[in-house]
Amino acid sequence: MLIYANGVWVEASQAVIPFQDQGFLYGDSLFETIRVNQGALFRLEKHLERMRSGMQTIRMDAESLLEDIPNILGTLIAKNQIISALIRVMITRGVSDNLAEDEQPQPAIYISARAIGELPEWPVKVIFVKEQNYPILRFHPAIKSGNYLGNMLAKKDARTVGAFEPVFVNRDGYVTECAIRNIFFIKNNILLTPAVELGVLPGVIRDTIMELARKRGLKVREALIIQNEVASMDEAFISSTGVGVLPVYWEGFESDYKHSQILRNDLQELFKSGKSYVS
Ligand SMILES: Cc1ncc(COP(=O)(O)O)c(C=O)c1O
Numbered sequence: 430m431l432i433y434a435n436g437v438w439v440e441a442s443q444a445v446i447p448f449q450d451q452g453f454l455y456g457d458s459l460f461e462t463i464r465v466n467q468g469a470l471f472r473l474e475k476h477l478e479r480m481r482s483g484m485q486t487i488r489m490d491a492e493s494l495l496e497d498i499p500n501i502l503g504t505l506i507a508k509n510q511i512i513s514a515l516i517r518v519m520i521t522r523g524v525s526d527n528l529a530e531d532e533q534p535q536p537a538i539y540i541s542a543r544a545i546g547e548l549p550e551w552p553v554k555v556i557f558v559k560e561q562n563y564p565i566l567r568f569h570p571a572i573k574s575g576n577y578l579g580n581m582l583a584k585k586d587a588r589t590v591g592a593f594e595p596v597f598v599n600r601d602g603y604v605t606e607c608a609i610r611n612i613f614f615i616k617n618n619i620l621l622t623p624a625v626e627l628g629v630l631p632g633v634i635r636d637t638i639m640e641l642a643r644k645r646g647l648k649v650r651e652a653l654i655i656q657n658e659v660a661s662m663d664e665a666f667i668s669s670t671g672v673g674v675l676p677v678y679w680e681g682f683e684s685d686y687k688h689s690q691i692l693r694n695d696l697q698e699l700f701k702s703g704k705s706y707v708s
Contacts, residue, residue: 431508432541433501438508441541450537452521458575459483460519463502464670465542467703468512470502471670475633480520483572491520491536501540514542515671521575545671552676552686553593555612555667557656558583560597560605567599567628580608594667594677603627604654607667611635612677614654615647615664615688624651634668634696640707641695647688664689673697 434444452458461480464471477495484491498518505516523534563579566572583595587608594607606612606629613635614621620642625631639649659665659679666676666689674693676686699707 430542431505432539433505434539435537438504444539444541446521446539447524447537449524449526450521451523451525451534452519452537452575455522456575456578457487458519458521459487459489460517460573460575462670463516463518464545464700465506465511465514465516466700468506469703469705470506470516471700472633472637472705473499473502475636476518479573479631479633480518482570483574484520486568486570486572487574489520489522489536490533491538494520494536494538497538498540501538505540505542509542511542513545515545516540516542519575548672548675549593552678552684553667554591555594555596555607555665555677555679556587556590556592557598557604557659557679558586558595560599563597565597567605569626569628571625571628571630573630577609584608593675596667596679598656599627602655602657604656604659605629610667610669610672610675612667613638613665613689614659614662616662618688619648619650620688621650621652621654621662623654627653632668632670634670634673637696637699637707638668638674638692641692641699642688644707645688645691645695666693673700 565579587595
């Protein structure tokens with residue numbers, strides 16, 4: 430697999446990141462995971478928009494790198510003859526050592542790809558965990574930064590007790606999102622998902638699912654959902670670029686996943702078509 434390491438095409442195993450890069454040292458970086466279906470990038474513009482928003486928030490001036498991304502991705506797909514994959518784009522603050530007081534580091538960009546893993550059998554188990562027990566970064570609009578320590582720690586704890594993903598509950602008792610996925614519920618034919626005002630990531634798949642649900646005649650609400658409410662939900666699923674729609678359960682929860690299955694199939698069909706838009 431040839432990857433792009435800040436201007437150089439290199440075998441993944443040979444790629445080098447400078448030790449003094451702020452992304453490596455401090456998590457001072459942004460990243461995106463972009464899906465390729467049938468050789469086509471899924472909703473690239475949405476990913477670039479989210480990265481641009483993150484850059485504004487962390488005051489990183491790397492617009493020219495952002496503009497280069499579509500071309501680099503095209504080359505990556507061609508060089509590696511990619512049909513389907515998850516592409517990771519990472520922009521770091523760059524190397525800040527030995528700079529004069531008024532000098533800014535030069536941001537650096539790294540782009541790689543990996544195969545889309547086998548999906549687990551659904552429903553998968555989730556556990557609800559308190560954000561206050563983890564170093565979680567919440568900000569609105571959410572930043573997809575290299576600071577995923579709390580997310581990874583919660584994921585590890587979830588795995589330890591046999592769960593696929595943790596679902597975070599914030600200090601006010603509201604459900605927010607998973608470690609690396611968004612969460613949805615369905616109740617009385619209404620699709621519900623935690624509002625972005627809570628600092629949850631506006632997932633590219635989250636947006637797509639809301640479009641597919643509207644097309645299916647479901648009402649869609651971005652809402653404030655307290656943990657006590659989830660017991661009365663009819664269905665639940667998580668979403669991300671990697672897993673699409675994945676129905677979930679927690680201790681004591683049962684569902685027929687009627688709507689979740691339809692949305693899951695609709696999304697799979699969209700992926701299979703290689704298109705980005707819901708027609
Ligand atoms: C915290 C978090 N929430 C949600 C998502 C899902 O986002 P997307 O649908 O763009 O993959 C991710 C993806 O990495 C994530 O890290």
